[in-house]
Amino acid sequence: AQSVTQPDIHITVSEGASLELRCNYSYGATPYLFWYVQSPGQGLQLLLKYFSGDTLVQGIKGFEAEFKRSQSSFNLRKPSVHWSDAAEYFCASGAGSYQLTFGKGTKLSVIP
Amino acid sequence: NAGVTQTPKFQVLKTGQSMTLQCAQDMNHEYMSWYRQDPGMGLRLIHYSVGAGITDQGEVPNGYNVSRSTTEDFPLRLLSAAPSQTSVYFCASSSSLAGNTIYFGEGSWLTVV
Numbered sequence: 001a002q003s004v005t006q007p008d009i010h011i012t013v014s015e016g017a018s019l020e021l022r023c024n025y026s027y028g029a030t031p032y033l034f035w036y037v038q039s040p041g042q043g044l045q046l047l048l049k050y051f052s053g054d055t056l057v058q059g060i061k062g063f064e065a066e067f068k069r070s071q072s073s074f075n076l077r078k079p080s081v082h083w084s085d086a087a088e089y090f091c092a093s094g095a096g097s098y099q100l101t102f103g104k105g106t107k108l109s110v111i112p
Numbered sequence: 113n114a115g116v117t118q119t120p121k122f123q124v125l126k127t128g129q130s131m132t133l134q135c136a137q138d139m140n141h142e143y144m145s146w147y148r149q150d151p152g153m154g155l156r157l158i159h160y161s162v163g164a165g166i167t168d169q170g171e172v173p174n175g176y177n178v179s180r181s182t183t184e185d186f187p188l189r190l191l192s193a194a195p196s197q198t199s200v201y202f203c204a205s206s207s208s209l210a211g212n213t214i215y216f217g218e219g220s221w222l223t224v225v
């Protein structure tokens with residue numbers, strides 16, 4: 001069975017600092033990979049996705065992620081965090097877009 | 113273009129009652145899925161469909177039923193609600209012909225007492 005691991009349950013960063021959220025997946029082939037963000041009581045917003053091609057993916061809100069096959073990782077990065085980035089972040093993978101396995105999420109807190 | 117529409121948004125059920133969460137999409141997507149979200153667990157796949165008339169189980173299918181009689185609709189049925197089914201439910205749709213971008217509904221908050 002596929003699995004997605006987000007090792008950090010909660011991360012706190014200062015506004016303006018850089019951010020990296022970790023995600024490791026287990027899947028034999030190259031899976032479909034996604035990062036979503038969710039604010040409390042809200043739905044999911046897609047930040048970026050990777051299916052194939054260039055391993056560095058640019059997303060919305062200044063986020064990027066890098067696919068590293070050798071490490072089975074798809075870490076999310078942002079060079080300078082804004083207070084509005086405080087939310088919960090989910091990594092997901094799947095053999096297809098209809099059958100995703102999600103990580104348990106990383107909650108991001110931002111100190112002004 | 114409404115995207116993915118879920119109803120109801122909020123529901124309180126008594127243990128043992130049955131109900132159906134509705135999901136409809138107007139994008140002619142072949143793929144549709146149901147997930148549940150519980151605190152600290154992320155989203156978990158309940159059932160999915162790759163086309164009208166085709167459904168399959170996900171990670172947590174027990175206690176739920178689905179059918180896909182049309183491309184547009186993918187209802188999720190709770191046969192006999194249990195407190196363990198208290199959760200937030202998300203419906204999603206996507207299409208290989210549309211870049212596999214996944215569209216999620218706004219969620220349905222279900223409480224079973």
